[in-house]
Amino acid sequence: MTARTGGQALLIDLDGTILDIDQDRFVPAYILALAQRFTAYLKPEEFARCLLASTRVMIENNDASSTNEAVFYDDFCRRLGQPYAAIAPIVKQFYEQDFPKLRRWGKPYPGSGRVVETARARGLAVVLATQPVFPLTAIEQRLSWGGLSPADFDLITAAGNMHFCKPRAEYYLEISAKINTPPGRCLMAGNDVQEDLCAAAVGMKTFLVEGFVLDRGGPAPAINHRGSLQDLAALIEGSDLEL
Numbered sequence: 001m002t003a004r005t006g007g008q009a010l011l012i013d014l015d016g017t018i019l020d021i022d023q024d025r026f027v028p029a030y031i032l033a034l035a036q037r038f039t040a041y042l043k044p045e046e047f048a049r050c051l052l053a054s055t056r057v058m059i060e061n062n063d064a065s066s067t068n069e070a071v072f073y074d075d076f077c078r079r080l081g082q083p084y085a086a087i088a089p090i091v092k093q094f095y096e097q098d099f100p101k102l103r104r105w106g107k108p109y110p111g112s113g114r115v116v117e118t119a120r121a122r123g124l125a126v127v128l129a130t131q132p133v134f135p136l137t138a139i140e141q142r143l144s145w146g147g148l149s150p151a152d153f154d155l156i157t158a159a160g161n162m163h164f165c166k167p168r169a170e171y172y173l174e175i176s177a178k179i180n181t182p183p184g185r186c187l188m189a190g191n192d193v194q195e196d197l198c199a200a201a202v203g204m205k206t207f208l209v210e211g212f213v214l215d216r217g218g219p220a221p222a223i224n225h226r227g228s229l230q231d232l233a234a235l236i237e238g239s240d241l242e243l
Helices: 024-034 044-060 068-080 083-105 112-121 134-145 169-178 199-200 227-239
Strands: 008-010 020-022 107-108 125-128 187-191 205-211 225-227
Touching: 008 112, 020 134, 024 044, 024 083, 044 068, 068 083, 083 107, 083 134, 107 134, 112 125, 112 227, 169 187, 169 199, 187 199, 199 205, 205 227, 225 227
Parallel strands: 008 125, 008 187, 187 205, 205 225
Antiparallel strands: 020 107
């Protein structure tokens, strides 16, 4: 796909925004399924601790020279005492064979397709601005659970192509640079008050997608718009969107 960059852009979150996913069931099922692949090295509960610890290191990383994926595996391999060459084939098999079975926890959100179609029809670059802690295949599979296609997006943020995670401002600035669109010409839409709407700190407009709002408390970032996915599509389609 030829990216539509340099004009205006819609950044939109995945889980809880355009994908209806039961995180309380999906996350434990994901960790357990992955742990089963590593029983030769660690017991499942020990594996879970290592996985979550390395994920936290990845999220907190602020080294622009290393991708999120590289940061994760540097830490994870050290904790397991195994080289990347031993771990990589196991992970690859997991995402090919086991991860697809987790789709029962995800389903489409009504209106998500219309949002993407409307943004593209208006000529906006469309970015799937999901937390980039998963490999691209896991994100593309979850997109399909939501009835969407990778071809719908000009950029999908993933562990292998990003150097920062939400809620760092650098995450949003990196997206802006990748699509060659100034932050002030971007609208970030998501359901997580702290992780999605913090895009306002770099000058992006924000839209709080209601339905499954996550709010951890504390000072709230600026919210320019809020409502359903249908409201978001109407905003993009209408004349009220100013970027």
